[in-house]
Amino acid sequence: xxxxxxxxxxxxxxxxxxxxxxxxxxxxxxxxxxxxxxxxxxxxxxxxxxxxxxxxxxxxxxxxxxxxxxxxxxxxxxxxxxxxxxxxxxxxxxxxxxxxxxxxxxxxxxxxxxxxxxxxxxxxxxxxxxxxxxxxxxxxxxxxxxxxxxxxxxxxxxxxxxxxxxxxxxxxxxxxxxxxxxxxxxxxxxxxxxxxxxxxxxxxxxxxxxxxxxxxxxxxxxxxxxxxxxxxxxxxxxxxxxxxxxxxxxxxxxxx
Ligand code: PGA
Numbered sequence: 001x002x003x004x005x006x007x008x009x010x011x012x013x014x015x016x017x018x019x020x021x022x023x024x025x026x027x028x029x030x031x032x033x034x035x036x037x038x039x040x041x042x043x044x045x046x047x048x049x050x051x052x053x054x055x056x057x058x059x060x061x062x063x064x065x066x067x068x069x070x071x072x073x074x075x076x077x078x079x080x081x082x083x084x085x086x087x088x089x090x091x092x093x094x095x096x097x098x099x100x101x102x103x104x105x106x107x108x109x110x111x112x113x114x115x116x117x118x119x120x121x122x123x124x125x126x127x128x129x130x131x132x133x134x135x136x137x138x139x140x141x142x143x144x145x146x147x148x149x150x151x152x153x154x155x156x157x158x159x160x161x162x163x164x165x166x167x168x169x170x171x172x173x174x175x176x177x178x179x180x181x182x183x184x185x186x187x188x189x190x191x192x193x194x195x196x197x198x199x200x201x202x203x204x205x206x207x208x209x210x211x212x213x214x215x216x217x218x219x220x221x222x223x224x225x226x227x228x229x230x231x232x233x234x235x236x237x238x239x240x241x242x243x244x245x246x247x248x249x250x251x252x253x254x255x256x
Contacts (some may be wrong), residue, residue, distance in 0.1 A: 001233050001254070003039060005208040008227075009167060009234035010251045011043035011066060011128060012241025013096060013215075014050070023050040026244065027057035033248035037255040038062070040234070044241070045096050045128070048082055055091050066094030066128065069102060072115035084123035095120050096236070097127045098154060100173045110153035117154055121162040128167045128236065129154055130215070131194070135174035144193055151197050160202050168194055168212045169236040175216025177238055181226075187214040188229035195231050220249035227254050 001008050018026060023046055034042055045066035046054045054065045071081035087095060097120060098113035113129070120127040131150040133143040147170075158166065170190050175182050182190075191212045199207035214226050215236030226232050234254055240246040 001227055002208075002230055006211045006233055007041050008039055008254050009041045009043060009211050009213060010247075010254045011045055011094065011096075011167075011169075011213065011234070011236050012247055013045045013068065013099070013236055013238050014047065014241060015068070015101070015238060016047060017242055018046065018050060020050045020053040023047075024053040024057045026242075027054060027063065029244045030248060031061050031063070033244055034063075034251045037251050039256075040251050040254040042251050043094050045094065051087070051092060052090055064093045065091070066096060067092055068096045068099070070095045070097065070116055070120055070125070072112065072119040074119070084119045084125055088123040088125055092125065094126045094128055094167070096169075097129050098150075099130045100132055100171060100176060104173075110150055113150075113154045114156050117158060117166070121158065121165065126165050126167060128169050128213070130169045130171050130236070132171040132173050132176075132216075138172065138174065143190065147190065147194065148197060151194065155201070160206050163198065163202050163206050164209050166210065168198075168210065169215045170194060170212060171215035171236060173216075177217070179217050181217040181219075181222050182214065184225045184229050184232075187226055187232055191229070191231035191233075218250065220246050220253070223250045223253040224256070227256075 043064045043066050070084050097116045102108045117127050131147050133146045137146050211233040213234040213236045214232050218235040219240040
């Protein structure tokens with residue numbers, strides 16, 4: 001983390017878990033556990049149907065609400081989809097874009113991810129852009145190439161002002177939901193490389209301002225070590241974001 005230049009962010013990704021009532025109860029229980037954590041921005045990224053309850057539950061506290069996906073068109077005949085303007089209209093601040101589960105199960109490509117990033121910015125949302133390599137890619141030693149390609153395409157036509165509002169999440173696919181965490185050094189190596197990419201494209205000022213998160217089996221017991229690295233500015237948390245004690249402990253680790 002480097003709070004002199006950028007925000008520390010802990011974002012929970014509930015995935016397809018929790019009904020609206022459960023989500024509201026969760027946030028209500030979480031609130032008192034994360035008082036006095038002003039150095040860390042806490043975000044909950046919830047299923048679409050949970051969004052309005054989540055917005056009510058965070059009223060009067062500093063927790064922000066995010067969605068887990070968005071469509072790139074403004075409106076129209078896209079059955080089952082939700083636009084960026086719809087999300088922004090109810091006060092949603094963040095949206096996860098290009099999560100590996102969406103790339104894997106719903107055929108999202110770097111090109112569609114790019115369209116979604118542009119749509120999110122046009123609506124004033126802050127995208128959390130997910131990138132990461134598979135185990136096979138890591139073993140073949142092409143991690144840098146894979147992530148550079150993902151960034152190049154996903155960030156096409158994103159201007160510097162929008163880049164500053166973009167959060168990047170480095171999520172090695174082999175670490176997601178597997179209990180296998182990247183070592184702090186592995187996470188730092190890639191997060192540092194991502195920042196170097198941003199520096200190359202947008203310059204040092206922008207690169208310094210962008211929060212880069214690590215995601216993949218981050219939990220209370222390993223958060224502090226990962227967050228101690230200079231280029232790891234927070235976490236995108238799946239499984240451990242569903243338990244108030246685990247999640248709040250991660251927020252406290254990020255607030256240190
Ligand atoms: P995990 O998921 O923390 O359960 O590994 C992270 C993510 O998919 O964002």
